[in-house]
Structures are given as structure tokens and as C-alpha cells.
Amino acid sequence: MKHLLLGLLFFTCAFSQAQVSVNVNIGSPPAWGPAGYTEVRYYYLPDIEVYYDVNTAQYIYINNGNWIRASALPPVYRTYNLYSGYKVVVNDYRGTTPYIYYKTHKVKYPKGYKGKPQKTIGVPPGHAKKSVAVKSGNNVVVKSNGNGNNGSGKKSGGGGNGKGNGNGKGKH
Structure with missing residues (x-):
């Protein structure tokens, strides 16, 4: 009986640790992200044609014909205001390559696209x-x-x- 209880306890502990490790990998949205979307993984930024991956805190953009991931925007967009730019919430995709829909997103959300008014999660620095x-x-x-x-x-x-x-x- 002791061994059965010990085995059950071990199984329960192992199962609960597996659940915790799954949740630890989910990232926090950036302060400039749109408020009200806690379960989303990607934003598409139409003004600069860039994706942002919330889970990895990386930007995904085209560089010399290849999609790359980086922790900062490319130099050409370093002065882009992430707080005021529109963010399209990509809530219908769960994979790791949101850019497979880039051609669709580029047409549906052209540069200058503004959908519903957005509030950011945080306040811009200095404001x-x-x-x-x-x-x-x-x-x-x-x-x-x-x-x-x-x-x-x-x-x-x-x-x-x-x-x-x-x-x-x-x-x-």
C-alpha cells in the first residue's frame, strides 16, 4: 500500500511540474502592445511590414529575401514609434511562421492601415x-x-x- 501511495504521489508531482513548464514559456506582451489581448502570440505591424512574436519577444521581418527573427527592429525602423503605430492582432494562427500569410496581410492591412482605435498596455516612456x-x-x-x-x-x-x-x- 505504501508503494502505491508513493507511486501516486510521484506521478501527481511529475504531472503538475509538466503543467508549470508549459506556462513558463509564454511571453508577456510588450508595453506598446494593444490592450485587451492576453492570449495572442503575434502582432502584424502594417506600417513597417513586420511581425512581433510575443512568446519570444522577437521581431520577424524580411532581410535580403529571407525572414529573420531579431530582438530589435532593423536599423531602418529604429525610430518607428511602436506606441502610435497600428498593431494587427493575429489571433487565427498558432504556428511559428506567421509570415506564410504575409501576402494576405500585406493586401488586407496596407501601410497606413488603421482599424478600431487601440489603447496600448503601457504608457510611452516620458509620457x-x-x-x-x-x-x-x-x-x-x-x-x-x-x-x-x-x-x-x-x-x-x-x-x-x-x-x-x-x-x-x-x-x-
């Missing part, structure tokens, strides 16, 4: 919403949307913080 200061007692509390505020959220506003303000070496 965080400004914080609003609100007075609360003797402190100024900084309310923020959570983007770009690395401080504690409070500033001392005259009246002290209750911890003293000397150096501990005063006269007694």
Missing part, C-alpha cells in the same frame, strides 16, 4: 501622466496614476513628520 498634489493635514500627498512616480507619494509640508528634526546631539 507618464502628471501627479496631482493634494494637501492632507500637514503633509502634501501626491496622487498619481502609478506611472513615473518613484517617490513615496508624500512630501513633508512644514509641521514635521513626528520623528524630530535634530541630529540627536542637542543640549539636555
Whole structure:
């Protein structure tokens, strides 16, 4: 009976580890990705005719007639604004070579294509919403949307913080 239970426990542990390893390989969408699509693997960027693979965090584009994968855009597109460019969500393909549909995508989504309005997952760097200061007692509390505020959220506003303000070496 002991061996049966031990075998069952071993089988259960092995099965649960297999499930975890499958989920670990799924990538996170980039901050510039369109909001609302958590289960998608590819975006097609019609303005620059490039695919983005969420799982591998790689761009897929044509270079000298060959499709290549790279962690950065090619030099000619390095200044392309990924936040403002339109992203076509490729949700009907599950393989590893989305460019087999490139001819179809190029015609269906030409350069300059704009579909439904999109919101990005994150805020572009340097474009965080400004914080609003609100007075609360003797402190100024900084309310923020959570983007770009690395401080504690409070500033001392005259009246002290209750911890003293000397150096501990005063006269007694």
C-alpha cells in the first residue's frame, strides 16, 4: 500500500511540474502592445511590414529575401514609434511562421492601415501622466496614476513628520 501511495504521489508531482513548464514559456506582451489581448502570440505591424512574436519577444521581418527573427527592429525602423503605430492582432494562427500569410496581410492591412482605435498596455516612456498634489493635514500627498512616480507619494509640508528634526546631539 505504501508503494502505491508513493507511486501516486510521484506521478501527481511529475504531472503538475509538466503543467508549470508549459506556462513558463509564454511571453508577456510588450508595453506598446494593444490592450485587451492576453492570449495572442503575434502582432502584424502594417506600417513597417513586420511581425512581433510575443512568446519570444522577437521581431520577424524580411532581410535580403529571407525572414529573420531579431530582438530589435532593423536599423531602418529604429525610430518607428511602436506606441502610435497600428498593431494587427493575429489571433487565427498558432504556428511559428506567421509570415506564410504575409501576402494576405500585406493586401488586407496596407501601410497606413488603421482599424478600431487601440489603447496600448503601457504608457510611452516620458509620457507618464502628471501627479496631482493634494494637501492632507500637514503633509502634501501626491496622487498619481502609478506611472513615473518613484517617490513615496508624500512630501513633508512644514509641521514635521513626528520623528524630530535634530541630529540627536542637542543640549539636555
